[in-house]
Amino acid sequence: MMSGFILVVLVVVLLGEKASGGSVVRPEESYDYNKYHTMEEISAWMQDIEMQNPEVVSSQMYGQTYEKRNITLMKIGLSSTESKKAIWMDCGIHAREWISPAFCQYFVKEILRTYKTDTKVNEMLKNLDFYITPVLNIDGYIYSWKNQTTRLWRKSRSPGPDGCNDPLCYGTDLNRNFYANWGLVGVSRNCCSEVYNGVRALSESEAVAVTNFLGSRSDFLCFLTIHSYGQLILVPYGHPNISAPNYPELMEVGLAAAKAIKGVHGMDYTVGTSPDVLYPNSGSSRDWARLIGIPYSFTFELRDKGDHGFELPADQIQPTCEEAYAGAKSILTYVHDKTFHNAAATATLSLWAALIVAWASTATLL
DSSP states (O other), rough: OHHHHHHHHHHHHHHHHHHSSOOOOGGGGGGGGGSSOOHHHHHHHHHHHHHHTTTTTEEEEEEEEEEEEEEEEEEOOOOOOSEEEEEEEEEEESSTTHHHHHHHHHHHHHHHHTTTOOOHHHHHHHHEEEEEOOOOOOHHHHHHTTTTTGGTTOSOOOOOOOOOGGGOOOOOOOOOOOSSSSTTSSSSSSSTTBBBHHHHHHSHHHHHHHHHHTTTOOOEEEEEEEEEEEEEEEEEETTTTTTTTTHEEEHHEEEEEEHHHHHHHOOOOOEEEEEHSOOOOOOOHHHHHHHOOOOOOEEEEEEEESSSSSSGGGGGGGHHHHHHHHHHHHHHHHHHHHHSSSOOOGGGGGHHHHHHHHHHHHOOOO
């Protein structure tokens, strides 16, 4: 009986060695980036990534959801004796946009896969710390996985105000709840609306968590918030009568990112403000980030343009992430080089876009 058990163990070990070319497969190496994952799986993945990359990855809990779940970010960066700047990225602020957390995971994987061999990524990790929240709206995301009837849930899961007790009307649109021209345009005061902006600015604990973490610091250079769908790169502001002081530069950087994206799989992304390309809105995290002084703030609306909408098939995860990574890297390269090289980064935008496209065309998932 014991010899049979030993044989089974040996077979399992040998199979593991064969699959990894002679070594046991590490958790993150066997992770399937071509499927959507539950919150439980994403949390386990975060722990595995940190455990396997202690020299460059750490985690931090910076708030709680309405249902008392911890909101945790991953900090990625190399130790340095020099003063470092910071980059923010959040995914999953809207529960049903499953491609968004999938991209955050892909971004982390690619940064960690390439920083030892890609000189630009290595340089960025020496000068910048990346703060990445794979899922911000954890309560809503978990609810969207409950069954098919909840799959398209968008908002948080806090109860409605007095007189709004229908469970179907729970929640606030977190991307209308930030203290940025709150309640002016593109929102609803009807608690059952998908763009209900809450009883007041920062009524939602998730928005408070982001505000408290970023609002107390002055080292953030860039704010990226990842959404779907529409294939857009949005710049501040969502109010049609307000423009960011560096609007021309934001547009130029965004257009370069769209060019990099198109070079990967030929997908067109439109660049502009919400009123220009979509609809006016207020209280967004993107607008708030720019208002508090983060100079580069962008919203990515990933694939597609409506054929599948929020239910993007899993076979589009990889190409969507590949092209979005090229776009994000284009922006981050510009921000990094302008800050640390004091160069005319604008003049090199097209060059970096071309290099990123060349890289992306040969990139493959682990």
